[in-house]
Amino acid sequence: MRLHFTSARTVIAPVLLGLAVLVLWQLAVVALEIKPFVLPGPVAIADQFFGNFDNVWTASAVTGWNALVGLVLGAVAGVLFATLAVLWPVLDELSAPIVAALAVIPIVALAPVLYTMYGAGAETARQIVAAIAVFIPVYLNSLRGFRQVRPVHRELMHAYAASGIQTARNVTIPSALPFIFTGLRIASSLAVISALIAEYFGGPVGGLGKSITSAASSSNYSLAWAYVLGSILLGLVFYSITLGLEKLVSRHRPTP
């Protein structure tokens, strides 16, 4: 019962707040006669969103696919590299400066360079940008996760004369999973953001980023906002799926 009560409250309260904000927003736009290029009202945005739903959907699919490819590539590389760094700590020491450099570089700044490398007609540059953005949090969190094995568990596996693979499967990976998923959850939003921002720097049209800029430059502000809404929803989908996966994997785990 308590669960129902709290979940109802945690769902209904933000929804009500959101609706209240939308109503106030619409009232403000109408009452204060705010110009559309400053801020269009939610009704106008919704109108454009549903009126151009097919276009928003296609654009989301293009950007979403780039983000997904980047997320998968970056995550696989991040976990793989973290595994190697745990097995050979010298690798970690050697790569620490590079990882630190990657972490502070605004990664989308690489987009124009990558466009010239892969050609302006290919989506590759965007996927690589997303992959690099994803790699950092996944790598750092996985590395930390692999180091979370409790000494008593390690000694237990040693006492059982367990093989390296058995130890990895039964102790190291389960200990690391919550950390890997924290990395993935951060990375999922980064993948969408990076793939979208990378579109601003060139490459083929059709994605959400390009659609926002072209709608804005043709003074169709409500449409631009409709694409922004699409981007928000796309980011939420990515975040929710990784959050769901994380919850699924860490069901029976005391919170650290």
Added chain:
Amino acid sequence: MTRKDSLTVTDAHAVNVTGVSRIFSMKKKPAVTALESVDLSVAPGEFVSLIGPSGCGKSTLLRLIADLDQPTAGTIEVFGKTARQARIDQEYGIAFQQAGLLPWRTVRANIELPLELHKVGATARKARSTELLELVGLGDFGDSYPDQLSGGMQQRVAIARALAESPNLLLMDEPFGALDEMTRERMQNELIRICAETRAAVVFVTHSIPEAVFLSDRVVVMSPRPGRIRSVLPIRLGGPDDRSEHIREDAAFFEGVSAVRESLHGVPDAGNARGVDSR
């Protein structure tokens, strides 16, 4: 219950420690002698406690027997094998001060872990874990997760896990150290019963005098810096059938407690004979 029949070699000690030293060398610090020329043998089925103040090397000695660490000098034999071979052959079961259960596994799956690692079939595993859950009085908790259990129950799961492969030797490093007094006494009673049923030899590290006296056939008193065996005291409280709760009120029990205490403090000291360490 099936038992490994590895005692065919006559007069093989369960544990035989000869002239063992362990020196920890540290960077920029003088080396620490954790153990110095220690000799100890444990007979099959015998319950031996190691007791002493912090830093006396009792845990180190247990870790050496378990092959979790290697001696600087001397030899250790477990059932006539090297400690390393005994570990690989899984001659012992081990329990630590922390229960060390895997939180993502159910209680039953935790108990089955060693069996699973050593390729015991699922049916046999299930039968064995059911048996062990009953033995430690957790028959209804097989499907629970460790964080749903109290500290005492978790420790019982850890003991069940240590018993999973019916070892002839149990190594226990302060397994009840983190428990409250009442749970602790109940666990001691259960351990006596379990040992009577399994007839395993036990090497038991503790810093509680009454615990050592209540459980043991022999108490090994150790002194620190360097870790040495100061004395080995035989305790005669009768067999496991007699060793029930009332023993704690028995004169022989108090005699044992005083003897261990005197040995620990080096000199007979009537003034310290009560209330120093009530555990």
